[in-house]
Amino acid sequence: xxxxxxxxxxxxxxxxxxxxxxxxxxxxxxxxxxxxxxxxxxxxxxxxxxxxxxxxxxxxxxxxxxxxxxxxxxxxxxxxxxxxxxxxxxxxxxxxxxxxxxxxxxxxxxxxxxxxxxxxxxxxxxxxxxxxxxxxxxxxxxxxxxxxxxxxxxxxxxxxxxxxxxxxxxxxxxxxxxxxxxxxxxxxxxxxxxxxxxxxxxxxxxxxxxxxxxxxxxxxxxxxxxxxxxxxxxxxxxxxx
Amino acid sequence: xxxxxxxxxxxxxxxxxxxxxxxxxxxxxxxxxxxxxxxxxxxxxxxxxxxxxxxxxxxxxxxxxxxxxxxxxxxxxxxxxxxxxxxxxxxxxxxxxxxxxxxxxxxxxxxxxxxxxxxxxxxxxxxxxxxxxxxxxxxxxxxxxxxxxxxxxxxxxxxxxxxxxxxxxxxxxxxxxxxxxxxxxxxxxxxxxxxxxxxxxxxxxxxxxxxxxxxxxxxxxxxxxxxxxxxxxxxxxxxxx
DNA sequence: CGATGAGTTGAGAGCAATCAAGATGGGTGG
DNA sequence: CCACCCATCTTGATTGCTCTCAACTCATCG
Numbered sequence: 001x002x003x004x005x006x007x008x009x010x011x012x013x014x015x016x017x018x019x020x021x022x023x024x025x026x027x028x029x030x031x032x033x034x035x036x037x038x039x040x041x042x043x044x045x046x047x048x049x050x051x052x053x054x055x056x057x058x059x060x061x062x063x064x065x066x067x068x069x070x071x072x073x074x075x076x077x078x079x080x081x082x083x084x085x086x087x088x089x090x091x092x093x094x095x096x097x098x099x100x101x102x103x104x105x106x107x108x109x110x111x112x113x114x115x116x117x118x119x120x121x122x123x124x125x126x127x128x129x130x131x132x133x134x135x136x137x138x139x140x141x142x143x144x145x146x147x148x149x150x151x152x153x154x155x156x157x158x159x160x161x162x163x164x165x166x167x168x169x170x171x172x173x174x175x176x177x178x179x180x181x182x183x184x185x186x187x188x189x190x191x192x193x194x195x196x197x198x199x200x201x202x203x204x205x206x207x208x209x210x211x212x213x214x215x216x217x218x219x220x221x222x223x224x225x226x227x228x229x230x231x232x233x234x235x236x237x238x239x240x241x
Numbered sequence: 242x243x244x245x246x247x248x249x250x251x252x253x254x255x256x257x258x259x260x261x262x263x264x265x266x267x268x269x270x271x272x273x274x275x276x277x278x279x280x281x282x283x284x285x286x287x288x289x290x291x292x293x294x295x296x297x298x299x300x301x302x303x304x305x306x307x308x309x310x311x312x313x314x315x316x317x318x319x320x321x322x323x324x325x326x327x328x329x330x331x332x333x334x335x336x337x338x339x340x341x342x343x344x345x346x347x348x349x350x351x352x353x354x355x356x357x358x359x360x361x362x363x364x365x366x367x368x369x370x371x372x373x374x375x376x377x378x379x380x381x382x383x384x385x386x387x388x389x390x391x392x393x394x395x396x397x398x399x400x401x402x403x404x405x406x407x408x409x410x411x412x413x414x415x416x417x418x419x420x421x422x423x424x425x426x427x428x429x430x431x432x433x434x435x436x437x438x439x440x441x442x443x444x445x446x447x448x449x450x451x452x453x454x455x456x457x458x459x460x461x462x463x464x465x466x467x468x469x470x471x472x473x474x475x476x477x478x479x480x481x482x
Numbered sequence: 483c484g485a486t487g488a489g490t491t492g493a494g495a496g497c498a499a500t501c502a503a504g505a506t507g508g509g510t511g512g
Numbered sequence: 513c514c515a516c517c518c519a520t521c522t523t524g525a526t527t528g529c530t531c532t533c534a535a536c537t538c539a540t541c542g
Binding site for chain 3: 196
């Protein structure tokens, strides 16, 4: 496990990567690690979060819930992603660890002070937030207008693009995607039922677009067809282009 | 029409409201007005936008489009809202004037310079962007999990909360909402067909929750029932609370 | 007074949700 | 090492919500 910034596995990806040496010293002084087990809730919607954090390892989800229990995922946090909102203590959605998760937490006050003093850090925050906003708006299109098949294909494309360290091309130029989520969670992500997700997996498999290696690994046999199925133009570039 | 900042109708609401006198002078030097007629496209998706801007008056929408013509609204811009993204010229969605619109445009470079030099302005930008992100995530829940009835009721609640100058309470404690959008556009907002929106209008009317005054004015007769129909808890406060 | 755009309403079809069994597979304990 | 168990996943049958297509109303405007 990492204990200090120089050893940090996300040192050059996380929000703190823009900080200079003195800023980093101040942040390091205000930071501490937290570990969560798979399945554990990190914050409940409406609760106080007394820190902001970078995800060091693992996967977590952010979800909104309706009173009758319907839920919709609204964010997927992976290594180097940022969690929490400066200047706001209450979190409007529930954050849950999907795998074991390690967070690098910063006490609010000191983090906000460093941010106020560091134009680079606050510019980085803004840029990341705007990226998230753009991603969220793509997601609106997915939820509002895409069919089940398009939704699932889109998820595969999104995961392929996000794969840590770039997508894995297996021999034959095929693309391998490790699903960090169960069918259930994918359904939550896509605004579908878990059965429908399962049916789309089968459908894409029948069509020869993907192949499965266990339940958590998808091998894309025909990326162009996957893109078409997702409803995207191929103009915006696949992970292999 | 306004020509200089002191006369600006959104002087105290827009992004520039946090600027001090010298900053404002620099911004004023870099700014110019643009007018658009109802229906006119302000930027096409993928095009260059050589300015960022505040909406001075009118309503505009941001929309994503699929190749076959399906569209999903991803943003609704009203007076004092901000348009455009610093440090990125291309806009990923189409922005369209719904009514006649006046924009207060800032040339990119000078705006970015003022932003870099003004912690207050960049903090304001971050805060607004985070608010938009939260709103967008609520919207994900709406699109992913709500029924047509809940969607339309939610839209009314959202519009009620946003009404410029606070919601209008007509005699009898009733709440009046002016719809800035046609059925068509509401459908685009809610991920529904226009017919389904129309049916939900009729349904809420039959149930005695709303009344119509022309096609563009909704009078809410039973706000509590509207909240219930929207799927929200009443905990988060209505416009009359 | 027809023409036009916006809105309403109805009938029918289609897609995804729900309900209900099975299948699979990794982990545990005998 | 094998048998069992539980969570996860798949598949089938049916229901139901929303879309689509189509006709009609209404207000506005040349």
